[in-house]
Amino acid sequence: MKSFKYVITDNEGIHARPAGLLVKLVKTFSSEINLTSGGKTVKASKTLGIMSLGAKKGTEVEFTFEGEDEEAACEAISKFMQENL
Amino acid sequence: METIQGKSIFKGVAIGPVLFYGSNDVEITREPITDAAAEIARYDEAKTKAIEQLEALHEEAIAKVGEDNAAIFEVHAMLLDDEDFTDSVYEIIESEMVNAEYAAAQTGENFAKMFAEMEDDYFRARSADMKDISDRVIRVLSGRTEKTSFDTPAIIVAEELMPSETVQLDKDKVLAFVTRLGSSNSHTAILARTMNIPALIGIDIDPSWDGKTAIVDGENGLFYLDPDAETLERLTARREQILEERRLLQELKGKENVSVDGKKIQLYANIGGLADVGAVLANDGGGVGLFRSEFLYIGRESLPTEEEQFQAYKEVAEALEGRKVIIRTLDIGADKQADYLNLGHEDNPALGYRAIRICLAQPEIFKTQLRAIFRASAFGNVAVMYPMITSLSELHQIKEIVKEVKAGLRADGYEFKDIEEGIMIETPASVIISDLLAKEVDFFSIGTNDLTQYTLAMDRQNDKLEIFYDPHHEAILRMIETTVKNGHAAGIWVGICGELGADTELTERFLQMGVDELSVSPALILPVRNAVRNSKAFV
Numbered sequence: 001m002k003s004f005k006y007v008i009t010d011n012e013g014i015h016a017r018p019a020g021l022l023v024k025l026v027k028t029f030s031s032e033i034n035l036t037s038g039g040k041t042v043k044a045s046k047t048l049g050i051m052s053l054g055a056k057k058g059t060e061v062e063f064t065f066e067g068e069d070e071e072a073a074c075e076a077i078s079k080f081m082q083e084n085l
Numbered sequence: 086m087e088t089i090q091g092k093s094i095f096k097g098v099a100i101g102p103v104l105f106y107g108s109n110d111v112e113i114t115r116e117p118i119t120d121a122a123a124e125i126a127r128y129d130e131a132k133t134k135a136i137e138q139l140e141a142l143h144e145e146a147i148a149k150v151g152e153d154n155a156a157i158f159e160v161h162a163m164l165l166d167d168e169d170f171t172d173s174v175y176e177i178i179e180s181e182m183v184n185a186e187y188a189a190a191q192t193g194e195n196f197a198k199m200f201a202e203m204e205d206d207y208f209r210a211r212s213a214d215m216k217d218i219s220d221r222v223i224r225v226l227s228g229r230t231e232k233t234s235f236d237t238p239a240i241i242v243a244e245e246l247m248p249s250e251t252v253q254l255d256k257d258k259v260l261a262f263v264t265r266l267g268s269s270n271s272h273t274a275i276l277a278r279t280m281n282i283p284a285l286i287g288i289d290i291d292p293s294w295d296g297k298t299a300i301v302d303g304e305n306g307l308f309y310l311d312p313d314a315e316t317l318e319r320l321t322a323r324r325e326q327i328l329e330e331r332r333l334l335q336e337l338k339g340k341e342n343v344s345v346d347g348k349k350i351q352l353y354a355n356i357g358g359l360a361d362v363g364a365v366l367a368n369d370g371g372g373v374g375l376f377r378s379e380f381l382y383i384g385r386e387s388l389p390t391e392e393e394q395f396q397a398y399k400e401v402a403e404a405l406e407g408r409k410v411i412i413r414t415l416d417i418g419a420d421k422q423a424d425y426l427n428l429g430h431e432d433n434p435a436l437g438y439r440a441i442r443i444c445l446a447q448p449e450i451f452k453t454q455l456r457a458i459f460r461a462s463a464f465g466n467v468a469v470m471y472p473m474i475t476s477l478s479e480l481h482q483i484k485e486i487v488k489e490v491k492a493g494l495r496a497d498g499y500e501f502k503d504i505e506e507g508i509m510i511e512t513p514a515s516v517i518i519s520d521l522l523a524k525e526v527d528f529f530s531i532g533t534n535d536l537t538q539y540t541l542a543m544d545r546q547n548d549k550l551e552i553f554y555d556p557h558h559e560a561i562l563r564m565i566e567t568t569v570k571n572g573h574a575a576g577i578w579v580g581i582c583g584e585l586g587a588d589t590e591l592t593e594r595f596l597q598m599g600v601d602e603l604s605v606s607p608a609l610i611l612p613v614r615n616a617v618r619n620s621k622a623f624v
Binding site: 043048052 | 156157159160163164166167168169170196199200203204205207208211214
């Protein structure tokens with residue numbers, strides 16, 4: 001099990017477009033990836049779920065990874081968050 | 086005449102007939118079904134088709150409104166493809182044994198409701214997106230097509246408009262958008278702005294308006310139904326003015342800043358931050374003649390760090406894509422909000438401890454800024470200028486500090502360029518010794534605002550002096566002329582970054598004096614270019 005926390009820096013928070021791109025990335029891994037924000041946890045493979053978290057700029061979110069490729073997934077998602085959000 | 090106040094989404098004035106746009110609302114009836122699997126398959130097929138439609142719309146939109154604004158269709162496709170959405174539709178079909186149309190409508194409504202209840206403006210605006218995508222898949226299921234064409238140019242009035250509706254409307258036929266619902270954050274709003282169409286929201290619309298004449302005043306958020314003669318005349322004139330301004334923009338973009346008799350001059354822009362760069366590029370600015378760095382120091386509790394400053398300068402340098410950006414070092418005084426600097430109260434802040442004086446008395450502040458500027462120089466075409474110079478000795482001190490800064494950067498392994506260093510000529514002293522100063526710098530930039538104050542001994546903010554104030558005072562013009570002459574004698578270029586630079590009554594005179602560069606507010610670049618192109622530089 002791997003995880004990392006991240007503070008959103010994008011002015012619009014996790015909005016539709018990066019949510020969609022994140023989902024695309026998440027789906028390339030076999031591990032189960034969850035996203036938690038404000039006490040709510042959703043599967044990171046669902047665009048609407050991610051958006052329903054309403055994560056804004058300054059919000060701290062946490063990703064958890066469970067599965068065979070959890071290391072690679074953790075690294076890739078972490079990089080994605082830094083580059084896009 | 087009826088006058089209704091709404092909220093403006095985009096400025097501009099439109100005059101024309103109203104076209105009341107009924108929404109593409111599909112009648113949803115709840116029908117019982119017997120074969121859930123078949124119904125699910127039916128939904129899947131419609132979903133695939135709807136996603137294809139969205140992909141096609143995406144392509145069309147990229148061409149019409151650019152990639153960034155077309156992204157909404159990509160998003161719609163993602164949302165429609167979303168597992169939660171699909172699962173919800175399947176679930177409703179299976180558990181209630183109802184048709185896919187109903188299941189999709191319910192699902193869309195539920196998600197729309199969820200977004201509508203969220204705090205953030207952005208997420209609330211997505212509520213409309215949920216309705217849009219469920220409408221679309223329902224239309225495919227019922228075999229209907231979207232109504233999108235009409236013949237004469239009209240002001241579109243509707244309850245609300247979906248992004249897919251907005252982008253497909255023929256730009257040439259749409260004079261304006263007027264809706265009851267919507268938000269300035271919605272994609273429809275963004276599209277309206279990109280398509281350059283005036284738009285209003287929050288107007289209590291009425292179907293009886295269809296066919297009547299109306300005026301949309303996007304500048305004030307007003308809607309006039311059946312306008313009276315006076316209103317019609319006034320706004321028609323304003324509309325002409327706006328069109329003229331736009332025409333000028335179109336015509337002059339890409340044209341050279343050259344006088345009738347062949348003298349060229351650089352036209353740059355004065356900016357206060359990254360947000361202004363868009364306007365510089367949109368108005369065809371050749372570069373930035375004054376990047377006011379004060380925004381980094383004002384309205385906060387502590388000094389900006391080197392890293393913070395470096396990022397800000399780098400961002401602007403990169404955004405300008407190779408165009409020159411002249412960063413002015415700290416230019417504040419006791420009259421600006423920077424309490425943490427403890428500048429104290431001064432009786433005469435204009436003549437006080439400010440600008441370069443602070444930097445030389447507190448060199449740590451200066452060095453931090455210079456380090457950030459030099460580091461940023463590696464990422465674009467950067468130059469630096471020092472404000473409020475009155476003596477050679479100040480310049481010498483500056484040079485010593487710059488030498489130290491460069492040595493420090495080298496030791497730290499930072500790349501930087503040997504950028505141009507110039508000074509602002511904004512005090513009578515600097516004009517008078519400009520011949521001496523010119524030998525020690527790479528350029529002059531004349532700050533006419535302060536130069537005028539100090540030379541005419543007048544506070545520009547003092548209303549009582551209005552009657553005495555002459556912006557074209559011969560004294561100022563002679564000071565500019567002297568500065569240019571002395572600058573050129575030493576082989577350096579001389580520009581003007583003060584307000585006078587944009588004064589088109591003086592453009593010809595500046596050209597005749599030999600001024601090399603004018604840096605003005607971005608919106609004034611093209612009017613000044615126009616003046617340049619109609620001036621004679623050689624008498």
